[in-house]
Amino acid sequence: MKRYRIAVIPGDGIGKEVVPQGIRVLEAAGKRYDIHLQWDLFPWSCENYLRTGRMMPEDGLEKLRQVDAIFLGAVGAPGVPDAISIWGLLIPIRRELQQYINLRPVRMLKGMVSPLRNRGPSDIDFVIVRENNEGEYSQVGGRIHSGTESEIAIQESVFTRGGVDRVLRYAFELARTRQKKHVTSATKSNALVHTMTFWDERFAAVAAEYPDLTADRFHIDILTAHFVLHPDWFDVVVASNLFGDILSDLGPAIAGTVGIAPSANINPSGRYPSMFEPVHGSAPDIAGKGIANPIGQIWSGAMMLEHLGHPEAAAAIEGAIEKAMEDPALRTPDMGGKATTTELGGAIADATEHS
Numbered sequence: 001m002k003r004y005r006i007a008v009i010p011g012d013g014i015g016k017e018v019v020p021q022g023i024r025v026l027e028a029a030g031k032r033y034d035i036h037l038q039w040d041l042f043p044w045s046c047e048n049y050l051r052t053g054r055m056m057p058e059d060g061l062e063k064l065r066q067v068d069a070i071f072l073g074a075v076g077a078p079g080v081p082d083a084i085s086i087w088g089l090l091i092p093i094r095r096e097l098q099q100y101i102n103l104r105p106v107r108m109l110k111g112m113v114s115p116l117r118n119r120g121p122s123d124i125d126f127v128i129v130r131e132n133n134e135g136e137y138s139q140v141g142g143r144i145h146s147g148t149e150s151e152i153a154i155q156e157s158v159f160t161r162g163g164v165d166r167v168l169r170y171a172f173e174l175a176r177t178r179q180k181k182h183v184t185s186a187t188k189s190n191a192l193v194h195t196m197t198f199w200d201e202r203f204a205a206v207a208a209e210y211p212d213l214t215a216d217r218f219h220i221d222i223l224t225a226h227f228v229l230h231p232d233w234f235d236v237v238v239a240s241n242l243f244g245d246i247l248s249d250l251g252p253a254i255a256g257t258v259g260i261a262p263s264a265n266i267n268p269s270g271r272y273p274s275m276f277e278p279v280h281g282s283a284p285d286i287a288g289k290g291i292a293n294p295i296g297q298i299w300s301g302a303m304m305l306e307h308l309g310h311p312e313a314a315a316a317i318e319g320a321i322e323k324a325m326e327d328p329a330l331r332t333p334d335m336g337g338k339a340t341t342t343e344l345g346g347a348i349a350d351a352t353e354h355s
Contacts, residue, residue: 002309006068011072013281014073022294076284099265100131130239157195186237320355
């Protein structure tokens with residue numbers, strides 16, 4: 001039996017509702033594939049911040065370095081500025097644990113209904129590879145003359161050759177494992193004349209190392225239009241931190257709902273644990289109602305099992321998700337149904353263990 005120690009951070013809002021369903025499904029997969037998961041609960045959240053003044057304790061990152069993976073729900077709550085909640089928990093984990101790859105699959109599942117006319121599962125199946133440690137989400141900058149008419153705010157983007165090259169190579173290597181073998185770069189070099197021209201130069205240089213693959217690039221504005229008009233064009237889309245963040249919300253939206261979207265924050269070297277979380281936020285407007293879609297969390301759990309070396313168990317969970325989606329009675333309100341979080345999670349867990 002394979003044994004793993006998993007840090008569980010339910011976080012805020014619907015995170016506390018979908019994480020238990022993710023654990024429920026992962027336990028079902030563990031029974032079937034002889035995998036033991038030890039769950040270490042860390043109640044780090046906005047509630048914790050309001051009580052202690054910190055999103056996580058001073059030794060929080062050191063505690064996380066001791067586990068095999070991190071299973072995160074959602075971060076953010078009314079009354080706590082996003083700059084505090086995100087920069088007090090999510091960003092430090094991603095950066096200090098060198099999780100520089102943010103992997104976000106976009107796939108329309110059978111039974112889903114796309115808002116795009118005449119589009120089905122065969123049309124929407126691609127992966128967004130987002131640079132996760134630098135780029136536009138830099139701490140370089142500041143504000144001066146605060147509170148006056150002369151107030152100035154400056155936010156600098158930071159692109160390093162090492163940081164750009166490693167995410168580009170990851171994207172090309174991933175494309176080699178996929179059917180289309182095609183990489184698309186998101187850029188805006190017609191306006192961002194320093195950072196994005198540098199990104200374009202590195203993309204061209206790395207693409208030349210992969211003559212077996214096809215590569216193209218689009219400016220981010222027209223790329224968002226092509227996501228809507230031609231989603232079937234895409235296979236692996238590689239993007240900077242900001243552009244990848246935007247595209248990975250648009251992607252699952254055209255596939256039916258952001259509620260199903262998973263993600264992985266990967267430390268490819270394995271030196272530090274990787275973190276797995278749904279793309280959706282804490283959704284305070286529906287928190288506590290028991291209607292949140294647990295698929296994003298569950299699918300993120302499948303990505304965690306695959307990362308830990310259990311592709312069959314991961315595939316069983318993904319298959320169970322698709323099986324559940326074939327039953328209209330199991331769809332949560334964001335998918336046009338009336339099912340509860342627990343009902344959908346239970347059905348997926350049962351199908352994972354027994355199908």
